[in-house]
Amino acid sequence: MRDAENRRVPLGAAPDDAAVAERLQFTVGRGPCATAEDTGQPVFAVEEDLHRRWPVFASVLVDATPYRAVVALPLQLGMSGPAAIDLYFRRSQDVLGLDVFEAMAVGELVGSALSDAAVWSTWSAERGPEWMHGPTPQRRLAVWECVAKVAMELEIDPAVALVLLRARAYAEGVTADEVAADLLAGKRAARDLGP
Structure with a gap:
């Protein structure tokens, strides 16, 4: 959804x-x-x-x-x-x-x-519906947080940041969720996604 x-x-x-x-x-x-x-x-x-x-x-x-x-x-x-x-x-x-x-x-x-x-x-507008707070949606929301972070750091459009994130994940044989988690944890940098 x-x-x-x-x-x-x-x-x-x-x-x-x-x-x-x-x-x-x-x-x-x-x-x-x-x-x-x-x-x-x-x-x-x-x-x-x-x-x-x-x-x-x-x-x-x-x-x-x-x-x-x-x-x-x-x-x-x-x-x-x-x-x-x-x-x-x-x-x-x-x-x-x-x-x-x-x-x-x-x-x-x-x-x-x-x-x-x-x-x-x-539910409050700030918190949103309860179903958005389970582990599965939270994992994907972390991806979207990462996309925003990459877009800001690389000064690119968020759509391009998502493409870079997906491309890196595909090239490494992992999921976009895993690459995003590493970026947010500081295990890799946005510039490593490189255009």
């Missing part, structure tokens, strides 16, 4: 392999989840489709996780804007067994619950 600044932030992922898959998709910047969120349409991608439509994501997904297919369902969150939920499959043929209508109904229920929580929960 998107935060108040319109930045993509995951709410959570389970099991651990799904969390890795989400971080990889964010690192490469493209994939089924972003497509479902951007288009508002469900995305069904078996391994062949992943390699054809998102070759970089498919390569890292297959190398780092047991997943071979992804179904991404768009969520309509009302005031919070678009979001998506990913379902990962270990075997491409398992996508055929997915009841599309049930999956879409679950997606609508999740979207409705999140929308209701956004409308009816009491």
